[in-house]
Every structure is written in C-alpha cells, then in structure tokens.
Amino acid sequence: MTRLYREGRTETVRSCTVESCDFVRAMLDEKQTREERLRLLRVAADRHQQLYRDAMCGKGIDRHLFALYVVMRYLEESSPLFDKIFPPQYLLSTSQTPLNQCEVECPTVEMKDKLKLVSAGGGFGPVTDTGYGVSYIIAGEDQISFHISSKKSAENTSSKKFREDLKSTLRQMRELFA
CATH class of the missing domain: 3.30.559.10 (Chloramphenicol acetyltransferase-like domain)
Known part of the structure; x- marks a missing residue:
C-alpha cells in the first residue's frame, strides 16, 4: 500500500x-x-x-x-x-501482486486473459523455516491465482495441503454467495 x-x-x-x-x-x-x-x-x-x-x-x-x-x-x-x-518470525507471509504492470504493456488485453500473459507474481519464500509464503493476484471478477511456497525440510508444512485447504475455503466462501 x-x-x-x-x-x-x-x-x-x-x-x-x-x-x-x-x-x-x-x-x-x-x-x-x-x-x-x-x-x-x-x-x-x-x-x-x-x-x-x-x-x-x-x-x-x-x-x-x-x-x-x-x-x-x-x-x-x-x-x-x-x-x-x-x-x-511469521508463520504466514502474504502479498498481493498488482496488475498494473500489464495494463501499461498490454492495455487492449481483456482482464480475464491477463493471467495467461503474466505470472502469479513470482511469489516469495517463507520468512521462517516452518512457515509459508503466499503471493496472489486478483484478475477481474472471477479469477485469483496463488503462488504458495514452503520448505520441504519442514516436517509440519506442505504447500500441497495448504493449496487444498485454500481451495476448500474458497469453495465455502463461494457457497455463501450462491
């Protein structure tokens, strides 16, 4: 900000x-x-x-x-x-990636197609050995892309499990608006 x-x-x-x-x-x-x-x-x-x-x-x-x-x-x-x-130490560190980098370079591209042209922000690593780093980008009204990272050496973290829990949570949120 x-x-x-x-x-x-x-x-x-x-x-x-x-x-x-x-x-x-x-x-x-x-x-x-x-x-x-x-x-x-x-x-x-x-x-x-x-x-x-x-x-x-x-x-x-x-x-x-x-x-x-x-x-x-x-x-x-x-x-x-x-x-x-x-x-x-923080166990979860997050940041939103702005879309304005693509707005200047490709102003005629539809918002829903921008994630095909830019990465999900590249992400960043966890700030502690037992934590997660999460970068996200919101593209338009119906698309969010995440980059989730954790250290393989940490026995209590799993980027795959974090992703599945995040997907489940987002589905529950969607059901609120159904």
Missing part, C-alpha cells in the same frame, strides 16, 4: 482484525447461519476497507510503530507490546 501523495511511504494493512477473526470463527461454527456469516463478512470487509483508506491518507500506524520498534532494538531496549505485535 502506498500513500496517495507525492513520495508517500509504503504502509502495511493488516488483514487480521477482530472483525476478520469473528468472521472466521463463524465459518468454523456449524451452528451459524448463512445470513450471520454474510453479515460478519461484510463487517470484516468494511473494516479492511477503512484501514486501507486510512493507510492511503497517511493515517496508518504500522510503519510508525515499526520505526519505533527498530529504534528500541537499536537502543537494546525491550517492550512487551512490541514483542507481541512484531514477533521475530
């Missing part, structure tokens, strides 16, 4: 919010109704959009807190808050 104004810095938009966790819990709870799940999805999506807008307008806090964390580490200080929000 980049700020709207000239020479704006990048900002992180964290997708794991209280609202998104409430939605996930509802999806895992067989007693929850379709309507309640849809309502919680909308609440989570609205919260994410607000965080996204805040970041674009210079109201994001992630990079500011990270700068304070870096200074704290430099001074060899510690903080329970920073240790909690900036753990040394």
Whole structure:
C-alpha cells in the first residue's frame, strides 16, 4: 500500500482484525447461519476497507510503530507490546501482486486473459523455516491465482495441503454467495 501523495511511504494493512477473526470463527461454527456469516463478512470487509483508506491518507500506524520498534532494538531496549505485535518470525507471509504492470504493456488485453500473459507474481519464500509464503493476484471478477511456497525440510508444512485447504475455503466462501 502506498500513500496517495507525492513520495508517500509504503504502509502495511493488516488483514487480521477482530472483525476478520469473528468472521472466521463463524465459518468454523456449524451452528451459524448463512445470513450471520454474510453479515460478519461484510463487517470484516468494511473494516479492511477503512484501514486501507486510512493507510492511503497517511493515517496508518504500522510503519510508525515499526520505526519505533527498530529504534528500541537499536537502543537494546525491550517492550512487551512490541514483542507481541512484531514477533521475530511469521508463520504466514502474504502479498498481493498488482496488475498494473500489464495494463501499461498490454492495455487492449481483456482482464480475464491477463493471467495467461503474466505470472502469479513470482511469489516469495517463507520468512521462517516452518512457515509459508503466499503471493496472489486478483484478475477481474472471477479469477485469483496463488503462488504458495514452503520448505520441504519442514516436517509440519506442505504447500500441497495448504493449496487444498485454500481451495476448500474458497469453495465455502463461494457457497455463501450462491
């Protein structure tokens, strides 16, 4: 995410919010109704959009807190808050690949055909030996492509299983809108 104004810095938009966790819990709870799940999805999506807008307008806090964390580490200080929000290792690292690289080079190509011309972002590796790296690209209204990576040496990870679980989850999401 980049700020709207000239020479704006990048900002992180964290997708794991209280609202998104409430939605996930509802999806895992067989007693929850379709309507309640849809309502919680909308609440989570609205919260994410607000965080996204805040970041674009210079109201994001992630990079500011990270700068304070870096200074704290430099001074060899510690903080329970920073240790909690900036753990040394992440088990899942994700990023969306923008489509604008193809919009300039091939403006006449239909959105649904762009993934035939560009990669799924090339992906990136996991940031920890026991984690995953996931890159994704959204192409139009009906296509998402993922690049999932994990280390073969890690006994508790499997990119293939992650892919199957992701496909199952996306199918469940599709059923919400059926």
